[in-house]
Amino acid sequence: MIIDSNVLIGNWPFRKLPYTDASQVRQVLAASGINHAVAVSTDAIFFRNVQDGNETLYKALAQHRDFFTPAATINPSYARWEKDYEQALQEKCAAIRIWPEYQGWGLLDSCGLELCNACKEDRLPIILTTEVEDSRQRHPLDKPEDWKGGDLKRLIEETAGLKVLVVNARAEKVKELGLALPEEDRKRIFFDISGLWGAFVDDLDLCIEQVGISQFVFGSHAALKTPEAAITKLNLSKIKELDKRKICALNIRQLMPRLKI
Amino acid sequence: MLIDIHGNFYASRNNMPRGQGLNQAYLSAARKAGITHIVGMVMGSWGYSSHTYVPSLEDMRSGNRFLLRVIEENRGFVFGYAYINPAYGDKALKELEFCLKQGMIGMKLGASVRCTSSLLDPLLRKCIERDIPVLHHIFQRRTGEYPDVALSDAADLAKLAKRFPEARFIQAHIAGGGDWQFGLRAAADIPNIWLDLSGSGSDEGMVEFALKIVGEDRLLFGTDLTLDTALARLETLKRAGANIKKISSANAQKLFGDRFK
Numbered sequence: 001m002i003i004d005s006n007v008l009i010g011n012w013p014f015r016k017l018p019y020t021d022a023s024q025v026r027q028v029l030a031a032s033g034i035n036h037a038v039a040v041s042t043d044a045i046f047f048r049n050v051q052d053g054n055e056t057l058y059k060a061l062a063q064h065r066d067f068f069t070p071a072a073t074i075n076p077s078y079a080r081w082e083k084d085y086e087q088a089l090q091e092k093c094a095a096i097r098i099w100p101e102y103q104g105w106g107l108l109d110s111c112g113l114e115l116c117n118a119c120k121e122d123r124l125p126i127i128l129t130t131e132v133e134d135s136r137q138r139h140p141l142d143k144p145e146d147w148k149g150g151d152l153k154r155l156i157e158e159t160a161g162l163k164v165l166v167v168n169a170r171a172e173k174v175k176e177l178g179l180a181l182p183e184e185d186r187k188r189i190f191f192d193i194s195g196l197w198g199a200f201v202d203d204l205d206l207c208i209e210q211v212g213i214s215q216f217v218f219g220s221h222a223a224l225k226t227p228e229a230a231i232t233k234l235n236l237s238k239i240k241e242l243d244k245r246k247i248c249a250l251n252i253r254q255l256m257p258r259l260k261i
Numbered sequence: 262m263l264i265d266i267h268g269n270f271y272a273s274r275n276n277m278p279r280g281q282g283l284n285q286a287y288l289s290a291a292r293k294a295g296i297t298h299i300v301g302m303v304m305g306s307w308g309y310s311s312h313t314y315v316p317s318l319e320d321m322r323s324g325n326r327f328l329l330r331v332i333e334e335n336r337g338f339v340f341g342y343a344y345i346n347p348a349y350g351d352k353a354l355k356e357l358e359f360c361l362k363q364g365m366i367g368m369k370l371g372a373s374v375r376c377t378s379s380l381l382d383p384l385l386r387k388c389i390e391r392d393i394p395v396l397h398h399i400f401q402r403r404t405g406e407y408p409d410v411a412l413s414d415a416a417d418l419a420k421l422a423k424r425f426p427e428a429r430f431i432q433a434h435i436a437g438g439g440d441w442q443f444g445l446r447a448a449a450d451i452p453n454i455w456l457d458l459s460g461s462g463s464d465e466g467m468v469e470f471a472l473k474i475v476g477e478d479r480l481l482f483g484t485d486l487t488l489d490t491a492l493a494r495l496e497t498l499k500r501a502g503a504n505i506k507k508i509s510s511a512n513a514q515k516l517f518g519d520r521f522k
Binding site: 015016017018019028031032133134136137140197198199200201202222223224225226228229231232233236 | 279283286287289290291294400401402404438439440441442461462463464465466469486487488489490492493494496497500
């Protein structure tokens with residue numbers, strides 16, 4: 001069983017993606033051996049009103065709830081975001097995905113703290129993305145704010161109970177966060193494997209060794225990245241079979257208690 | 262047969278994490294993954310005593326001699342590119358001649374001088390005379406200057422390839438950072454440029470775009486630093502309906518003159 005924590009469905013404005021609707025994404029993921037996926041709207045990243053993206057996503061996934069569980073995009077700096085959050089609960093979202101780097105607010109702003117406290121109360125993890133595309137190839141208009149690992153560290157330390165998933169992070173960011181947090185707090189931060197280099201440089205194995213197997217979940221970053229990359233990385237890794245199962249299906253249940261499969 | 266046309270080795274003095282340990286890790290992982298032949302290089306001291314892409318004369322020479330030992334120890338499995346800094350003029354040409362005499366089968370250029378420089382001319386004439394290909398480090402689209410290096414991009418390489426139509430060029434690591442669509446478009450109509458598919462990137466749509474705009478006769482399998490993404494790319498190519506035999510070995514055999522047994 002492989003549960004993908006990091007799937008994006010929709011259009012990315014800076015390059016054409018070969019498949020953008022839920023049926024096609026499902027087909028490609030399933031062909032790679034992925035059994036279930038937590039999906040977010042790609043369009044919502046750039047919508048002023050992110051709820052338009054969420055509603056399109058909910059509708060698109062309605063026929064595929066056996067395969068997909070939605071993650072809502074919430075912009076807490078936008079009017080009436082609380083209603084979007086309420087609908088996310090009604091739609092049985094497994095996580096809240098946030099894009100402060102693209103949407104002009106900060107994790108430690110009062111609106112960010114308000115959202116994170118709500119997520120903590122409702123046992124919904126937040127998902128943060130270190131970079132959507134490799135920074136070396138970005139379109140001149142794709143200008144997110146710099147990643148603020150220090151703010152995230154402080155948020156985790158100051159919001160007891162909040163769980164966070166960081167996706168598409170490279171090894172240095174995983175180590176920066178994973179090792180900088182006190183051990184108790186470290187248990188509340190998780191990383192997907194999509195940004196880590198595999199064999200033979202073995203960043204994946206080394207990060208797991210240093211940060212701990214319990215903090216890693218499977219993630220492909222499809223449909224911006226190919227699912228084959230994450231699958232192959234895991235297959236080539238020296239991680240024991242039991243630990244692979246933790247990455248593929250067990251750890252995510254700790255991270256996302258609302259995920260029902 | 263699976264030919265990796267972009268392999269890296271590390272001499273005794275290098276600035277890479279895990280240093281020389283990577284040599285054995287790479288050779289062992291490559292064998293396990295079914296790679297039958299490697300065409301590799303040693304990029305000087307990898308930043309230890311001179312810049313990885315701008316090797317000093319001493320680092321260039323010592324790196325190439327280290328590679329000769331790796332080739333000797335892995336005869337029939339590892340082949341070599343002479344890593345050359347064209348800024349050394351006659352000394353660079355002598356180094357290339359020495360390496361070819363010792364059995365190396367290609368030349369690798371980094372970012373010592375931009376590839377539009379006439380400093381490359383005598384080296385390229387030698388490659389044409391000896392009928393060997395040139396692997397050129399490429400940042401797919403250069404949007405500015407970078408300190409300490411003279412990076413070439415795909416448009417620069419296209420100019421060079423037009424100026425030397427008898428030479429055969431390999432445009433390095435399409436998936437190694439930078440705008441791969443720009444890189445592929447720049448090479449699309451230049452018949453003496455082959456595209457090395459190596460690199461840590463795994464963007465969805467990359468192989469489809471490469472097949473559409475370049476075609477499967479000029480695509481080459483390569484790993485660079487990430488075996489996982491390279492092997493995953495073969496899976497993605499299969500999904501895209503590509504002729505895997507051409508990309509994994511036949512194109513490289515043709516390019517290198519049927520040297521691989």
